[in-house]
Amino acid sequence: MKMRNSNLGYPRIGEKREWKKLLEAFWKGDLTEREFHLDMKKIRLSHLVKQREAGIDLVPVGDFSYYDHVLDTAVMFGLIPERFRDQDQSSLQTYFSIARGSKDKVASEMTKWFNTNYHYIVPELDGTEPRLIHNRLLELFKEAKDEAGITGKPVLVGPLTLTALSKGEKKEEILEKLVPLYVQVFKELEEEGAEWIQIDEPIFVTSAADAAFMKKTKKIYETIKKGLGSTKLLLQTYFECPEQYEELIQLPVDGIGLDFVHDSGKTLEHLNAFGFPKDMVLAAGVIDGRNIWKAELQKTVKLVNRILEKVGRDRLILQPSCSLIHVPVTAGSEVNLHPLVKSALAFADEKLQEITLLTKFMNFEEETLSAYDQGISELAASDLRNRHSVHASFDEYSTDRVSAAQRKEAQQRKFSLPVLPTTTIGSFPQTNEVRAARLKYKKGTLSDSDYSQFIEGEIKKWIDIQETLGLDVLVHGEFERTDMVEYFGEKLKGMAITSNGWVQSYGSRCVRPPVIYGDVFFEEPVTLKETLFAQRLTDKPVKGMLTGPVTILNWSFVRSDVPRAAVLNQLSLAIRAEVEALENAGIGMIQVDEPALREGLPFKEKMREQYLEEAVKAFKRSTASVKPETQIHTHMCYSSFEDMIEAIDALDADVISIETSRSHGELIHSFETYSYSKGIGLGVYDIHSPRIPSETEMIRNIERALQVLDAGQFWVNPDCGLKTRGEKEAVEALKIMVRAAKICREKAVQETTV
The missing domain is CATH 3.20.20.210 (TIM Barrel)
Structure with missing residues (x-):
């Protein structure tokens, strides 16, 4: 048969x-x-x-x-x-x-x-x-x-x-x-x-x-x-x-x-x-x-x-x-x-x-x-998979910083942020005009100078919007990026982007995972130009926005001829080089996003410890070389983190933001039993829905978090980037968010002084 x-x-x-x-x-x-x-x-x-x-x-x-x-x-x-x-x-x-x-x-x-x-x-x-x-x-x-x-x-x-x-x-x-x-x-x-x-x-x-x-x-x-x-x-x-x-x-x-x-x-x-x-x-x-x-x-x-x-x-x-x-x-x-x-x-x-x-x-x-x-x-x-210069000894790169308490003191002196500082996760709406300009540039019908001028115009527009809204920490908006992982796949060596390699992420949202085909290494800065341009437009801090090594690994199609840990180590050194380039140029806040940290977690309990150990070490290797006053942020979204709070803490990021809006703050329960001392933002509204939340809702979400977190460590932010939202709804939601944060800030300050 x-x-x-x-x-x-x-x-x-x-x-x-x-x-x-x-x-x-x-x-x-x-x-x-x-x-x-x-x-x-x-x-x-x-x-x-x-x-x-x-x-x-x-x-x-x-x-x-x-x-x-x-x-x-x-x-x-x-x-x-x-x-x-x-x-x-x-x-x-x-x-x-x-x-x-x-x-x-x-x-x-x-x-x-x-x-x-x-x-x-x-x-x-x-x-x-x-x-x-x-x-x-x-x-x-x-x-x-x-x-x-x-x-x-x-x-x-x-x-x-x-x-x-x-x-x-x-x-x-x-x-x-x-x-x-x-x-x-x-x-x-x-x-x-x-x-x-x-x-x-x-x-x-x-x-x-x-x-x-x-x-x-x-x-x-x-x-x-x-x-x-x-x-x-x-x-x-x-x-x-x-x-x-x-x-x-x-x-x-x-x-x-x-x-x-x-x-x-x-x-x-x-x-x-x-x-x-x-x-x-x-x-x-x-x-x-x-x-x-x-x-x-x-x-x-x-x-x-x-x-x-x-x-x-x-x-x-x-x-x-x-x-x-x-x-x-x-x-x-x-x-x-x-x-x-x-x-x-x-x-x-x-x-x-x-x-x-x-x-x-x-x-x-x-x-x-x-x-x-x-x-x-x-x-x-082929040589694509056998670049011996990339096969370094990863253990020689430090993964330790001074204590979080020392860093917090140095960073507060430098930035003087208010209680409950407001920020966004990174991206702003990618309008039809942004997409059209990027497509023309890729097709060669828009010159380098014209494209740069267009991107800078969008950055200036949104820096002005953020200033007007009253946000405390700004971002440049990522208008030059189609996707947070795809962009790095275009810039790092050993990686490639397909023309039509789309896969569904959620709903109608499709992404093109990079193809990690060979040894990965850093050749030149990836994000420096746009970040520096944005920082020159404002006296407020502008975060450098990077994608972390674990997320690049988990959201890519990875070569299968070597262990994933070996590829992760190569990625961590590439991101480390980018972090150092930003810091050396004067960027004082750098966000290294790891939204895919949890999804790589093995199903088998006995394999989880090794995965988390490798992931945490890779993140720290990427970020540990900066000065104490340089503030490292990270972001995670749409997953259950209750069983890995210790690993999140071990990342040793100065500020972490985590989605909690759709899960109605359930993650907050984790902090009732686990003492977390670093900065944290639990997203106060859901950006994946076109619905604009009310001020009352946002205040409720902030106050629920403050039942278990100290006001001095809590950041107010959306739960994810805003690239999929329309301009009007993004601005309106952020306006409400800033207003809600100010109301809660005044209340927190009053309670502190009583």
């Missing part, structure tokens, strides 16, 4: 980000709802056809989303936050309001999907009563069958993962009520002819999946399986090796999907040690679904053959390690990369080709794979 293959999910955004453009046109009112649905349908069907034509046997349906697949699942089952229940719960307006907020309602929290840079909307369970609003999967399955002739594989976030990633005190109660609803969805799919249903349960690779969790899981899946007839259930995990492999393979399902790429070899070890049920299908993730390098297929064949020692050919399905939403669509349109780099790339379409080619070889339909492997082997042997 021939071996089959499958895919877990395909990028939604389209080769030219057609999906993003439709979303934003609809939000602006340029498309009717009917036009929006029809245009999205065309994109969705084209993706299904592309996968079938690539040779994929089991094509996923249901992975396509208008915003986020977790939100899709929550809304389908009626898990609508209470504040949105006065609206039509099946309407697009409600769906997008949950994700983005509305005029008078705060959006739901957004956080990272496991250890990726994809953000999901966090379901809110309290006060909800699950019910099946509509069987979205059934509609999509029928559409694929009727209009594309494809009997797809419906894909749905599983009940355990859905509830585990949600907020609320009644998770167990909601989980119990969700199970019969899942059964109803699956029954209706079975009646329509679904042969396989993929249930995504990545929660099994985390420490949450302990023995008690697996006992509960068995009962749930027994209930689900009893409700079905011939339709087969594929329980899919990814991103790591399952915590409880022995218990997992005993669950009453027809197949299990395992990640054989991002598992440190543990999955194969478990397979050899504990075997695999003879009546169950193994969907083996053997092609990397998260990185963009070609697979070394000859090595992959060896892995598949080792799996075949435990699993029969007729029970093995070959597939990517996870959904391909984490990689760009196609490498075919890349024209500006070094030939050796381009020849080693595999985006989503190329990974489908790899799956098909590998399947054909295993089915004796392809004679050799050596020609395919040539691209990656040539890059590995």
Whole structure:
């Protein structure tokens, strides 16, 4: 019998980000709802056809989303936050309001999907009563069958993962009520002819999946399986090796999907040690679904053959390690990369080709794979990956500064900031004019001098706005940067930026992760010119804005031929050189942002200490060479930090800002038990929503923080950069923020003097 293959999910955004453009046109009112649905349908069907034509046997349906697949699942089952229940719960307006907020309602929290840079909307369970609003999967399955002739594989976030990633005190109660609803969805799919249903349960690779969790899981899946007839259930995990492999393979399902790429070899070890049920299908993730390098297929064949020692050919399905939403669509349109780099790339379409080619070889339909492997082997042997001058001894660079107390005293003497100083995180609105000028410059139709003049005009405009608003610490606005990581990828050696290597970050927000293809090093200053220009325009301090080494690593596609820690060390020295260039030029505040610090945290507890140790050391190596009076800031956003407060403290930054607005200040609880003495800003309003908060809301957020933090250490700022906001809403929100800060400042000063 021939071996089959499958895919877990395909990028939604389209080769030219057609999906993003439709979303934003609809939000602006340029498309009717009917036009929006029809245009999205065309994109969705084209993706299904592309996968079938690539040779994929089991094509996923249901992975396509208008915003986020977790939100899709929550809304389908009626898990609508209470504040949105006065609206039509099946309407697009409600769906997008949950994700983005509305005029008078705060959006739901957004956080990272496991250890990726994809953000999901966090379901809110309290006060909800699950019910099946509509069987979205059934509609999509029928559409694929009727209009594309494809009997797809419906894909749905599983009940355990859905509830585990949600907020609320009644998770167990909601989980119990969700199970019969899942059964109803699956029954209706079975009646329509679904042969396989993929249930995504990545929660099994985390420490949450302990023995008690697996006992509960068995009962749930027994209930689900009893409700079905011939339709087969594929329980899919990814991103790591399952915590409880022995218990997992005993669950009453027809197949299990395992990640054989991002598992440190543990999955194969478990397979050899504990075997695999003879009546169950193994969907083996053997092609990397998260990185963009070609697979070394000859090595992959060896892995598949080792799996075949435990699993029969007729029970093995070959597939990517996870959904391909984490990689760009196609490498075919890349024209500006070094030939050796381009020849080693595999985006989503190329990974489908790899799956098909590998399947054909295993089915004796392809004679050799050596020609395919040539691209990656040539890059590995090139000078791009073998610059011996970069391979320095990293330990010779100091990571220590004088005490935080001494630094605080020196910095207060230098800057004389008021209580509750106000600032922003870094970027200001990137208008159509800014984007157009940058595009003309890149195309060569705008000269260097004209482009510099334009950027300086934008910087001056926003320095003036910040002065007028009364902000205490200013920024230059980052108008020259498309993205905080991409910009450094353009400037540092050993890194490259693709032309169309876009991936979804959240909602319609797409980013182009840099490609770290070789040894990374600093050649010349990256941010100095614009920062110095801004500082000359004002007597107030202007922060130098850098992206930290951990975030550059975690938000890039990283070479896979050396340990990630080695790449991190190279990045830390490159950022250190930039920090020193800024300080030597007279910049007294330097912000080194690390929003991706947490998302690189391993799922396994025993591996976390090493990761955090390496991350903290890299950050300190980047920042420790400055004088005591030079103030180091950092920023982190949209993640749960409660379990790593000690690591955040260990970064030894003088001021740290952390997003808390969407999570309604939950992080503040951490400081009730942990004594944090350095400067800190807990974002007082959400910039990812177009909604402008009230003065009362901001004052409430500030005062809540001051219940556990001293007024002398608290900074007032938005929760993230403002590049995605419009100019008017950004100015209005900042005006309210400064006013709220002044009110709280006066109160704090009065309380101090009493």
